[in-house]
Amino acid sequence: MRKEALRTFLLSALIAFLLTFMLFTPWEQDKEARLFFKLIILLLMLTVLLSYVQSIKQAERIKRVELTYTVIRCSNCNYKLEREYREGDFVFKRVGICQCGGSLYIDMIYTIKPQRPSKPWLLR
Amino acid sequence: MNGSVEQWSSIYYMLSLLAFMFLILFNQRIQVIMWLMNITRVLKKLERMVDECRSTLINTMRKYGCTLEDLNYTINELLEFYVIEPVERDPFGVIRRLEHLINLQRGKFREIVGRLAPKADDVTRKNIENMIEASIAVNTLYRIVRHFFILGKKTKSMLIIAQLEMALPYIMRFAEAYFNAIKVFSQGKPLGDGIGPLVAGKLMLNAEKKVVKDDTVIAEVPFEGRRLIVIKALGPGGEVGKPGKVIEELVEENGGKVARIIMIDAALKLEGEKSGDVVEGIGAAIGDPGPEKFRIEEVATRYNIPLDAIIIKESLEEAVGAMKKEIAEAAQRVVDRVKELIRERTKEGDIVIVAGIGNTMGIGQ
Incomplete structure (x- = not known):
């Protein structure tokens, strides 16, 4: 650079x-x-x-660095939490108990790549 | 003054004539030099990729307790690992022989990882196996490109050099996909290819699971009067299991009285298609080298069981890379589609086998 x-x-x-x-x-x-x-x-x-x-x-x-997120859901109610991925996370891992008494589990782990910024016409 | 201008004009004329003659005579040679320059640049990039793969593997092995002094040599040997395909001139029993070789390869990798990373747990060992496989793929591509590059230079064959140069974008696409996958494997994040196991995991979420042979897990899920038997590879380590063998045994166990076999897998999309699109078809949706697909087709034909395939479209980079949001979000759509399909095409009391095919890295059960 x-x-x-x-x-x-x-x-x-x-x-x-x-x-x-x-x-x-x-x-x-x-x-x-x-x-x-x-x-x-x-x-x-x-x-x-x-x-x-x-x-x-x-x-x-x-x-353009990739970002990974973990989505946690409750098996009983509609509780949903989205946080950054931590080492050791895997889908369907039980991560605790919800306030409603249901178990909290990892529902999804996904990665997003930030969108490319729009280029000047010369570079398109 | 005029004389000076005329003198310059003559020199320019001579120079442009010489340049023209040079281009006429050496245009092919110049083209070959430009191709070779481009191949050299790509080859250096591939070499850097292989070096990085090697150092990632060495660091991982050291992290998990490898004390070998000549680890670099061992890793180099490992990167050159190959499997000789069975003879196909006599096709009788070729699938059985191929399966034997695949089992041997799997056993060999397990033994090597067990020896080189003794402190790694089962999940990490499987992820390291995946890292080795991806590193071998990158190294193989590097060796192939280097072979044709040297061969083209030695024989001065314009045909070899041109073909190699034109195939480079495609080769680099594969190389970069596998190279980027190594980082994902080392972190144990779900892969795009894991959409099948993700859907199966969603279907068996609250059911009792049973680990059957060859790192495959099954669960019986009651659904609107039907008996669903859901199959996926044992997670969260990087594993594909043996769904073919398990499906065959389940059908035999139930005396062939299975109403449908539904298979869910990621499939390579064509350019211009949207990632995460869910498409339905028929057949065994599985991308293995042959044995698993063969078993499923065989047993389905023997007992006349309809085979449904639900595929989720992805590119190669997405399939071996970390799971993207649009693909993860497609999982719930696939679950709904499977349920709808079962309601439409089976009746109460039927047995339905649902298999989530793919690498289950980062996906438990």
Whole structure:
């Protein structure tokens, strides 16, 4: 991640330098050289854009951590409790007694993946 | 000034001509180099996956009391484990021979896990067995990709390299699914494939359970005048049991007087289909290598028992990964569907066998 950011920064700095160089140099005489410089700058800008896209995709992958929940129900009444999964939980495990006297058991354990954030149009 | 421009133009013309000639002559070679670069990248990823699988297994074994100094070597040997399929040229008794080999494999894994993780309880041992199986799958994919990569490079065969490169997305899908499954196996969470046992567990919730042979549990559940015999693998360890054998014995015990056999299992969905969709069909809904399915089909045909299949659609990643919310929520819908089916197609006094097929990891009874 840090490597990606550093690469983007270095490329951006290089583009800025080349642009400044181009602005303060009298090019009127040499059209080919100006074209050549423009091409290089265009390619570098494309590289920066790709690097940026890649870093966003990587950040997305890191952010999307799965979350697991345990649903506890009472065998007698409509009591339902949802909490985070703990080690040792398994479905149909008896976990206690309800206030109504019925036994509490794990009814469901499920995992959810957070939704992907909506992407900018360029990345779709 | 004009002379300078003309000179530059000639150089550009020559350069573009050379570039054109180069592309004409070496375009295939460039394409092969690009394919090889892509395969190398994927191969490195697969290698990292295998290394991680290996270190997860080593850490798990150490956690559960393994004191072997050359554990790395033992795990490497274990990752190369294979089963030679029985000869099919003479198909007589092939299922019996295949079952024997599956039993041997199961016994071998149990013996290895018992030796390498002596302090692990029964549930953890079964989960470790599942971890080993998933690691072997990832390692096999890695070895296959590496084989064709080296073979393609050695023989300079564009055909081998192209085929391998084009199959890579599919191979990586399998590899990533099994690689991610290892973490779920180590935590003992319910798998997507566990939907069958989950439904069976819901049906037998308050009934008395009996553990029968080969880590399979049954319960007799009275339902509106019918006698339901519900079958599932013994949980919460990662186990699939032997539902085929148990169904065969139950039918024989009842003299073939079973009105219906209903099987519930997860099935791979096609792209574009929705996960957690419940679909009904006929046949033995079980994804084993053969013996269990064969026994069920055999006994159902012998006694002319209708076989109903209820499947819950999932992708491969969902089946071997942790159970998703939409799949867990489908369980109650399946229970209602089973009850409706029994009401519609059987009458009071009938015996109905309901089997929840799949890996029961993280699902008790």
